[in-house]
Each structure stands twice: as structure tokens, then as C-alpha cells.
Amino acid sequence: MRKKAVTAKRHSVKNQAFVPGMMPVSVRPDSWVLVPALVLLCIGIVMVGSASIAIAEGNGVSPHYYLVRHLVFICIGVTLAMSLRIIPMAFLQRISQPLALLSILMLAMVLVPGLGHTVNGSTRWVRLGFTNFQMVEAVKLLVIIYTAGYLARKAELVQTRFFDTFKPLVFAGLLSFLLLLQPDMGSAAVITAIVAGMVWLAGAAWRHVFVLGAMALPVFGYAAMEPYRLRRITGFLDPWADEFGSGFQLIQALIAVGRGELFGVGIGASIQKLFYLPEAHTDFIFAVLAEELGLLGVVFVLALFLLLVTRIMVIGIMAHRKGRTFSGFVAYGIGLWIGLQALVNIGVNLGALPTKGLTLPLISSGGSSMLMTLVAIGVVLRIKYELDRDFGVYEKSRKPLKKGATA
Numbered sequence: 001m002r003k004k005a006v007t008a009k010r011h012s013v014k015n016q017a018f019v020p021g022m023m024p025v026s027v028r029p030d031s032w033v034l035v036p037a038l039v040l041l042c043i044g045i046v047m048v049g050s051a052s053i054a055i056a057e058g059n060g061v062s063p064h065y066y067l068v069r070h071l072v073f074i075c076i077g078v079t080l081a082m083s084l085r086i087i088p089m090a091f092l093q094r095i096s097q098p099l100a101l102l103s104i105l106m107l108a109m110v111l112v113p114g115l116g117h118t119v120n121g122s123t124r125w126v127r128l129g130f131t132n133f134q135m136v137e138a139v140k141l142l143v144i145i146y147t148a149g150y151l152a153r154k155a156e157l158v159q160t161r162f163f164d165t166f167k168p169l170v171f172a173g174l175l176s177f178l179l180l181l182q183p184d185m186g187s188a189a190v191i192t193a194i195v196a197g198m199v200w201l202a203g204a205a206w207r208h209v210f211v212l213g214a215m216a217l218p219v220f221g222y223a224a225m226e227p228y229r230l231r232r233i234t235g236f237l238d239p240w241a242d243e244f245g246s247g248f249q250l251i252q253a254l255i256a257v258g259r260g261e262l263f264g265v266g267i268g269a270s271i272q273k274l275f276y277l278p279e280a281h282t283d284f285i286f287a288v289l290a291e292e293l294g295l296l297g298v299v300f301v302l303a304l305f306l307l308l309v310t311r312i313m314v315i316g317i318m319a320h321r322k323g324r325t326f327s328g329f330v331a332y333g334i335g336l337w338i339g340l341q342a343l344v345n346i347g348v349n350l351g352a353l354p355t356k357g358l359t360l361p362l363i364s365s366g367g368s369s370m371l372m373t374l375v376a377i378g379v380v381l382r383i384k385y386e387l388d389r390d391f392g393v394y395e396k397s398r399k400p401l402k403k404g405a406t407a
Helices: 002-006 031-051 053-058 065-086 089-094 096-110 135-160 162-180 185-201 206-223 227-237 248-260 285-321 325-349 367-391
Strands: 022-024 116-119 122-128 131-134 394-396
Touching: 031 053, 031 065, 031 285, 031 367, 053 065, 065 367, 089 096, 089 135, 089 325, 089 367, 096 122, 096 135, 096 162, 122 135, 131 135, 131 367, 135 162, 135 185, 135 325, 135 367, 162 185, 162 206, 185 206, 185 325, 227 248, 248 285, 248 325, 285 325, 285 367, 325 367
Parallel strands: none
Antiparallel strands: 022 394, 116 122, 122 131
């Protein structure tokens, strides 16, 4: 399937001629993307409202401060996602190369004294008026668009030549270096994994991907030797060895998950969110969800993410089969982004991975992440819209043409 997707013939696609009395079946947003995304958003609203009340009171703000802020960013994100329906994918393909330079500049801005904003020892934000914006969230989408443009141009060469496989990963390595200076190893790993996954889906040889992965391991291994990262790793391996230090977050998350049992303790009844579990409304919101909704709620959320990511990848396959190589790779990248980030966040909350500062897409409170995830979903909906518009099945219009009207 991977080879077929890559070797699909490139051809210019003309809009189908209008047929009198007929209209495209689907110019509506794809329900298999829209429904799980909206349900996850609704679950996120409920959980942010539940998990953030105690934190808001502790910070001396309104009990619903974080919930209102969360809703504002959702509204802005939905508006941006809907607006993307008017931006053709061909335009994004034309500007894909300049976006590479823009992504480098955005990450470099964070490191400029006076521009970057530091929170909890990490300089990852830039102050934009009423809020801080985490540049790497926008960079993830820019990297996907750039890599998709590169692979659309050189798909055949990537399958056979090591050097052409190497280029996009060098770019990912440069961005990872800038991210490690912030420091943000979690986002660096996600971006590297997204680019590597897209290159592999483009048909790159296993041996090339393996060699490049082996080259990246020493870099991430060296970065992991930072004292605070070593404490996270040791806290992950044996959290009870330092239960009030490096292992505190993991222990509290596991307690929350265990308390949920099968049906949960009920919405709003979580105890761990009451200052026991740090970042209960952001990085560790999944643990609060598991406590309040139980195993059934966890399985339901996992099923929604699986449905959403699977549908996005299917749209990518559809685009490849219709010769829309660039659109297909963009869909693959967005699917990998949402899937990998959700997997890492859930793995951290369940104690399967060391602690990382990554939000749970569409659920966690986090303005930058929420905005860009919704924008990415808007891009996917645009891809599906173009496929339906140009290749969709036609059906009879409910409104018959007026007598004497012509196409």
C-alpha cells in the first residue's frame, strides 16, 4: 500500500464539468473527522472545567478562569479551521519551501532575550498581547507542510537515494537542536518522529531510515544526560525511590488512574486534582479523566483518537490514489502528529513513558496546542473537500433547474 501510494501518477486534475440538475454528493465537512474531533473537544471542555477549579482558586483567579480561557481558544481555533476551507492546497504547496525558513526563525525568536518568555525554567513562549504563544506548536504544522512539499517533488528519489532521504531529516535535526536549547526534548522527539514517519511512508528504504535513526540516537542520548532529565528517567524507572521528588508526578497520576477503576468516581469528584497532581488540567489531564470516568471513559477516548487518526490517514491514502501527492503527505503528517502526541501523553499518564511536557490534543488546556491542532484538522477537512469537489460522485439536486436554464 505504501509503494502504491507513492507511485501514484501525478496529473493535473480539472474540476468535473457541471452537470445540469446534478451536484457533488459531499461538499460537507467529513463527518468521520468532524464527529470524533468534536466529541473529544466536548470531553476536554468538561475535564478542563473539572480539573482546573482548584488550580484557579490556588492562583487567586476566578474558579472558571481556565475553562473560559479554554473556550476562547477553542472558538478562535474553530474559526481559523473553518476559514482554511478557502485556502487551496495548491497554494500551501507553492509556499512550502519558504515555510521551512519561517519555522527556523520562529524557534530562534524564542531564544532572543526580551522576546522569549520563560515558564518553569523553559523558554518556549513568545508574548502576544493577552497571552503567550508556544512557537513549536505552529512549527509542527509548518514542518509537515514543508516535508510534504519536498516529498511530493522528490518522492521517487527518496525511495532510492540515501542523500534525498537524508535532507528532510537534517532539517528536522536543525529544529530539534533549537528546541533542545529551550529546552523542549519532547517536541524535538515528536517533530523528528513525524518527519521520519513521512519519509518512511514516501517509500524510503528501511536501511536508510535505520541508519538515520542510529545517527540521531547519540544526539538524543546526550541530551538525556542533563541532570533534570536523568531525574525524570530514574523517577520513571523507580518512582517510589523518590516519592516526594522526581517520582511525585508519576505516583499521583497512577493513584488517580487506579482510583477510577471501571466506572470512575464521577465528574468533579476527583481527589488527585486537589493540588496532589501537578498540571492536572494540562499535561496530566488524562489521569484526572481516568479517575473521574474510569476504564470505560479511557477506552472511549482511546477509540475516538483511533478513529480520528485512522480517518486522517485514510484521507491521505485517498489523496495519493487520486494523484494529490502533496495533500496525501500533509494528511499523513497531521495524522502522525495527533497520533504520536496523544500516544506520548497517555503513555506518560499511565507510567509507560518518562514525563514529557506534551499536551493531549483536543482535550488538554493549552491555547497554542489547541489552536494549531484545530487548524491542522481544518487543513485535513480542506483536503477532503477538494477530493470530494473534484472526484466526488454526483447526485440529483433537490432544486430543479429553472426552465430554460443552462449549465
